[in-house]
Structures are given as structure tokens and as C-alpha cells.
Amino acid sequence: MIQFENFGAAFGERKVVQGLTCHFPKNSITAIIGASGKGKTTLLRVLCRMNDCIENFRIEGNIFIDGEDIYQPDTDVYALRRKVGMIFQNPCVFPKSIFDNVIFGVKDIARISKKEYPDRAEKVLREVFLWDEVKDRLREKATTLSQGQQQRLALARTLAVEPEILLMDEPTSSLDPKSTSAIEELTQSLKSRHTILWITHQHEQAQSVADRVLEFTDEAVNPLRPVAPIMKTERPSPLKNVLRKVQTFSE
């Protein structure tokens, strides 16, 4: 599904990722862990070419999604971004109604007619367990929702465009425990249809949510450890120690 080949990224002279080759299979959840500033977010953002607008940002190597190089000059970035949805650390809803927020991305897709909007909205709001909370107030401003609800709304807005890949950049770090577990839970149910990359600082979360883990460490030469499947029952202890360190560091 997603294939990085000898991938590197740099902001001007400062290299954040170097020589990364790895593969993310379809319908898997991969947790990405590691200290701040090690290129986790960059890895996600290059997948939907969100870093194009940063001056002096450049990449080397190749990234393939479904066998296609996404950094070809003729790549349709709009189609790419609809195929690859991204959720940010802080939920961002537009100061419009809840309904308008959910269908925000759908409106520009010609093949979905206006009549289908309500059904589409209901479907994705159910998927993120938000339907029961907001079904009577779809016309109210989305900014009146709680942080956790806003994040789920952002997720619903992304799902409405029907992406194949979901990128989640610490989606729960600004949320309360209840919303956190809601998002963790619904991610499991999304696995059957989406390929998910999830950045997190908490190794418990990585362990409970993901099938596999990709870790960014401090080693200068090769900052990456290979992707290793986590066995839910036993995990290599050195990794565990590193994870603890990362966790205490981030707190």
C-alpha cells in the first residue's frame, strides 16, 4: 500500500529523516513513536504533500502509494489528498454549523449529489459515535462542541471524503480520557476499510491500538529501527525501555 524507498527529508540544511525504507500494508494500524523533532509528523505530512508549502523543504528517495510515485510532477495532489486523510493534534472545525463541517470536503466532489449529503453526514457521524450527541443540533455552530467532540467531528469530516489512508498526528493528545478511548475504539472499527498511521507519545496507546510500531530514535546515522510487529503478549525489552524514556521525556 504505502512504500518508502530510501526516503529522506530536510528543512534547508537540517535533515529530519534519512535513508528510510519501509512498507505499510493495507488495512493495518501502525503506531509511530519517538521523541519530538525526529520527523514523525514530517513522515505523515509528506504522504499528503502538505509540506509542499514550506520553503526550503525537500525530499529525497521515493514514496509509492498503491505502486504510484506521489512526487511525480504530474501527480494530482487534490486526488491524492482525498485518498489520504489527515487528522491533526488540535481539532480544527470551521466556524460553521456541524452539518456544514461534516460535508465540507464532500461539497467539491462532483459525483456526490446534494441529496446525498444528509445520508453521508449521518453515516460518518455514526461511524465516529457522534450521531447520538449531535443529531438534534446539526445546525448549531461546531465551535460549541467540546474538544473531544470537535476531534471526532474532524474525523467524520475526513471520513466523509472516503479516504483509503488515515494519518493521525497525536489525535488524542489534547483530549480528555473519555474522548481518547472513544477515538481509540473507533479506530479499531475503521481498520477494515482504511490503512492507518498513528503518531503517539504514549506507548500504552501504541500497544493497545496498533498492530505494528515504527520507532524514531536518537541514533544519528540511522535514526530508524525497522518496522517490527508487536506481539501483544511479549515485546522486546530494549524497545520497552526506550519507550519509557520517550514517555518521561515527553511529560
Add this chain to the structure above:
Amino acid sequence: MKAKAVEKLVLGMISTITVLVVALLITILAVLFVKGYPALHSGFLFEESRDFGRAGGVLYQSAGTLILMITAVLLSLPVALGSVLYQTEYLSSGKLKTFLMQLTYILNATPTILFGLVGYLFFGVYLDAGVSWVTGSLILAVMILPTLQVSIREAVEGLPEKYREAGMVLGLTRSAQIYRIILPQCFYGIVTGIFLGLARVAGETAAIMFTATTFSGIQLPQSYSDPVPTLQTHILILAQEAVNPESLAQAWGAGLVLIGLVFMLTLVAWAFRTRMVMESEL
């Protein structure tokens, strides 16, 4: 000890200066009010001026000022909006952007009389619009272009990045990004610019006094090539030519109307600016 005395002295001086400045400027406002108020009888705004401005009101002068203001902003707004969005959303060359910004600053600092001179030659003579309200509006439209551009640019560049990014990851095209995110989110900023532009036009005299306006003999323009009377020209002529106190009193009255208009527009602009700041902090 000595240092402390010096500090006290300096502080005393600058505080006195501040108080005096504020007092002076408030006095100016008070004088305007006191001098202008007697002229404001009940029909001042709704009567035409009579006896070469010695009596009556300023109905057509106000109408002329409003006509020029509104057409100028209507002409200028699309150009300002389009050029700013072209620079922020489409242009990627940094050098060209800097050059265009520099151009905006220079245009902003250019003395307004020069807009009048060049604008008259271009619109009035070459495009054959003559001394008319159309010429005046076009001249004023160019004059307030930088005012509008600066306000719009401020709003567009101040737009929180998260909105742009949220739109981008949904696969919005560049045009969709502009009319679905940037324009609605920058609405208050654009309105602020419009009102600041209106206020600037309302106060302008030099650029239009010999290109668009006339003192007497005309009410509302009947065609595109007619000049209009304006409050600004009215005040200028009355204040310069008047020998009798009635005319001068009328000039003060017109001045009070003009300044009321400018202040009102400025206050509305501020109200929208506050609204803009509040929205962006959500």
C-alpha cells in the same frame, strides 16, 4: 541621587507633553463641534445650499461626497482583492512579491494631489471623461487601492494556518480554498478595509477638487460626464472666498458633517476589526 532627580525631571516633562498633546487634540475636536454646531439647523442635511453657500444646507454636497466614496470603493475593491489573492495564493516568486509590496507602500505614500494630476490626464483627457464624477471616482479608486490592499493582506495573512491546512487535507482545490475558506474567514478583515477606504475617500480634497467637483450650479449628476458638488470642495471654496460670517459658519457646519462621516466610518471599521480578532481567536 542626581540620577533620580534627572529621571524625575524627564518623567515630569514627558508626562506634561503627553497631557498637553491630548489636551490640544481634544480641543481641536471641541472647536470643530462648537463652531459647526450653530450651522446645524434641522434641515441642514436635507436642504440644498442657497445664495452661493450663505444659507440653506448641504444636501447635494453630501450626496456628491457619498457618490464619489461608494463608486470609488466599488471600483477599487475587486482590484485590491484580486491582486492580494494573486500575490498570496498564486505567486510563488519571493522577489516578485517583495517588489509588489514595495509598490503598494510607494503608492500609499504618494501625495494625493499627484493622483489628481495624472488621473485627470488619463481618465479625463485620454479616456475623455472630462471633469466629472466618473473621473473623480476612478482617481479615488486608484488612490485607496493600497489602503484596501493592506487591510485585506493583513486579514489573509493573519488567517490561522489550521483552517488552510484543514481545507488542504480534504483535497480542496486552490480555487475552492479561496472561495470556501479564505474569503468567508477573512470577511471581517475585508469589511474593515472597505470602511477604512471609505473614510479615506471621504476626507480627500486635493485629488478631486479640479477633476471631479464643482462649487455651484449643479445638483445631482445627470450623466457620467457631469461634475458633482462635494462637502470638501464646498468647505474649501467657502473658507477661501468668503468675506461674510454666514458663509464661514456654513463652512464649519459642512466640516462638522464631514468629520462626523469620517469618524463614523472609522468607528465601524474598528468594530469589524475587533470582530475579526475575536473570530481568529476561536
Add this chain to the structure above:
Amino acid sequence: MKLSYKKNFSNCFSGQAHLEPLAWIFALMNLIFVTGAMGLGVFLLVQSLPIMKAEGLDFWLGENWWVGETYGALSMIVGSLMVTALAVTLALPIALSAALYTSEYLSPSLRRGVKGVMELLAGVPGIIYGLLGISFLAVTVKESFNLLYGNTLFTAGCLLAIMILPTVLTLAEDALHAVPIEYREVAEGLGLSKLQTALRVVVPQASSGIVGAILLGIGKAMGETIAVLMVVGSLDRIPGWNLFVSGQTIPSKLGREAAEALGSGLHWSALMGLGLTLFFMVSILTYSGTRFTEWSRR
């Protein structure tokens, strides 16, 4: 930790901007803007060529402006410089010390009040100042200096000083107020008094903004037409060092004679030449202001 990068949003989209109708519309609007701005300068230049040919350097060095015979702009140029210099000399110390006091010593609510009044006054039209000028200032000048005639270069300079005061004050105050509070805390922590902090730490930090405010004030004074026209006396002559005589500035000359000369002839070209001279004077100010800001940022 969140790093911030310089962003350029025009690069975030597919590379086919020329296929978007909006791109063409916006490019057209931008073209209109550029044409308008450049056209202003080009027009002034082209239109003043005849007078340059006829008079050569004498246009700037000649003292006599006799319509139909000879056109010398020196008295207008000197008048402009003198009036501007007087206005700046009077307004700057007052505006800057008031700005310092407002930014560093006033309580937030008082500061907002002062700022509000200043910003409103900065928008008062020139014609209103002109009205105030002929009704009060000219009379006061005439009586207190025992002159026959109150409309003098001195009157114009004083009026301009009052006019640019709010603008310079409020912009300089913005620059001072934008200096982060941490700088003040560190400086006061080192034992500097409040005034020392303001003068040695805050003012240098805000220098580029203050210079910008000053240059804008000078530009505004130099280009003001209406208010000056009403009180300067409009007499073309080199005033020498005497400020208490009637004179002429470039904008006031333009305002006086534009209506007579409209359109064609050497007279018009001479006025365009004056306009070009003024345009250069103000543009140099603006340009050096932005260059200074860039330079001090480094």
C-alpha cells in the same frame, strides 16, 4: 516543541494554475494594480519631458515661475523643504516623548483612550485642518508676531506639525508597545530604572518601527496639499531664512495652478515636472524606510 517554518501557500497545489479561471481573473487584477502604480510614475516622467527639454537643469535651479515665459521650481522646492523641516522639528520631539510616555507609563485603559483619540485624529481630513488653520492659527501668528499677513510658511509648518502629530505618535507608540515585555523585565532585573529601561532597551528594539513612523510623517507633511494651500500664502519666492513670509510648496503650487493649466502646454508639463520632483522626494523616503526596516531586522 513546535517549530515554525516559513510557508508559501502558493506551492501547496497542483502546478496547473493557468487552468484555473480564478488565476486569470486575479492576475488581471494584479496587472491593473501594477499598471496603475507604475503608470503613475511613467506618466509623470513622460509628461514632464517637454519642460525638461525646454528648461534643462534650470527647471530645478531657476527662481522665476512666470507662466508663458519661464518655469523655475526652486522657490517651491525650498518652500516644501522648509515647511516640512519646520513641521518635523516641532512635531517629532513632542510625538516621540508622548509615545514613550503612553507606551511605558500609562495604564492599559488610559493608553487605549489616548490611542483611540490619536487614531481618530489621524483620519481628520486635511480640509478640516485647513479651516482651523485660516480661522485660528493664521490669526494667532499674525497677531503674536505683528505681521501684516498671517498666511506664512511658519503658519503652514505649525499646521503640518499638528497634522502629523497623531500619526507619528500612534505609529511610534505601536512600535514601542510591540517590544516584548520580557526585555523590560530582564532590564529591570539588572537594576535599570524604568526610564533607563525604556531609553536603553525598549527604544533601540523599536527603532525600525519608530523610523518608519517618522518617515511616514515626513512624507505626509511633504505631500499635504489642501491644508498648506489654505495657509501658506501662495507666493512664489525664495524665502531666504525668514519663515514669517508667504511662500509656496510644491503641492500647494500644484493645487493652485492645476485647474488653469489642465491638459496641455508647457505650463502643464512644468506642473508635471513639479509632481515628478515631489514623487521622487517622497518615494526616496518610503524606499529608505523599508530598506532601514529590512536592515535593522538582520
